[in-house]
Amino acid sequence: HYTFFPGQPRWPAGTETLTYAFxxxxxxxxSxxxxxxxxxNQWSKVTTITFNETTSYNTADIKIGFYSGDHGDGEAFDGVLGTLAHAFSPTDGRFHLDKAEDWVVNGDVTESSLSNAVDLESVAVHEIGHLLGLGHSSIEEAIMYPTISSRTRKVELEEDDIDGIQNLY
Ligand code: TQI
Ligand code: ZN
Ligand code: ZN
Known part of the structure; x- marks a missing residue:
């Protein structure tokens, strides 16, 4: 079953658009x-929130970047595998990815010859769940389940993820 962060933080009621910047x-x-x-888009399909890219990094609601090791927020990345990415709860908006991973952007992660290949979209869908206020789910099929097998692609929201986000917004 889905969870929220302590105190159930969320983006303000009436939020129709959230901007993101790289x-x-x-x-x-x-690509x-x-x-x-x-x-x-996976999340906008099941909420009333639209996500728009902006080039105004400083004022964007969600700030996305790839970093390695210590990158100044007290949550250092650890090199290949281990922590892949992290996102903070609403309304912080920071979304960081570990530059050290072999991110699969184009192509099929399940066919990758690299045993440590990680599917970028699968991780992004999970982290955006955190950015919106979802914690982890106990349901293995859910996007918000806390572990994913290697060389796996999981980008479709499960009923539990949808129930969670629709309960919060
Ligand atoms: N990163 C952890 C995660 O996103 C960081 C984390 C741990 C966290 N506890 C948290 C973030 C609580 C917010 C709230 O879960 S991770 C997966 C999964 C990671 C793991 O690199 O371990 C995915 C990132 F679920 F597949 F294991 C993305 Cl999809
Ligand atoms: Zn960080
Ligand atoms: Zn998580």
Whole structure:
């Protein structure tokens, strides 16, 4: 079953649009940006919230970046595997990914020759759940379940994820 963060933090009632921006210090290609757009779309399909990319990094609601090791927020990344990414609860908006991972952007992670390949969209859908206020779920099929097998793609929201987000918003 789904959970929320302690105190049930959420984006304010009446929030129709949340903006997101990529750290301007990096140059992500369009296919990487499209993966995030697809991941946000999974959640906008089942809520009344729309996600729009903005180039105004400083004022964006959600700030996305790839970092390695200690990147200044007290939650250092650990190299290949282990922690893949983290996102903070509402309304912080920080969404960080570990640069050290072998992220799969295009192509089929289940067919990857790299045993440590990680599907970017699967992780993004999970982290956006956290950004919106969902904690972890006890249901193994749910996007918000706390573990994912390697070389697995899981991007479709499960009924439990939908129930959780619709209960919060
Ligand atoms: N990152 C953890 C996660 O997102 C970080 C974390 C632990 C966390 N507890 C939290 C974030 C509570 C917010 C609230 O769960 S992770 C998966 C999964 C990770 C794990 O790198 O371990 C995914 C990131 F579920 F598959 F194991 C993405 Cl999809
Ligand atoms: Zn961080
Ligand atoms: Zn999680």
């Amino acid at each position: 750290d301007p210090n990096e140059n992500l290609d369009d 990487t940006k499209q993966v995030f757009a697809n991941a946000f």
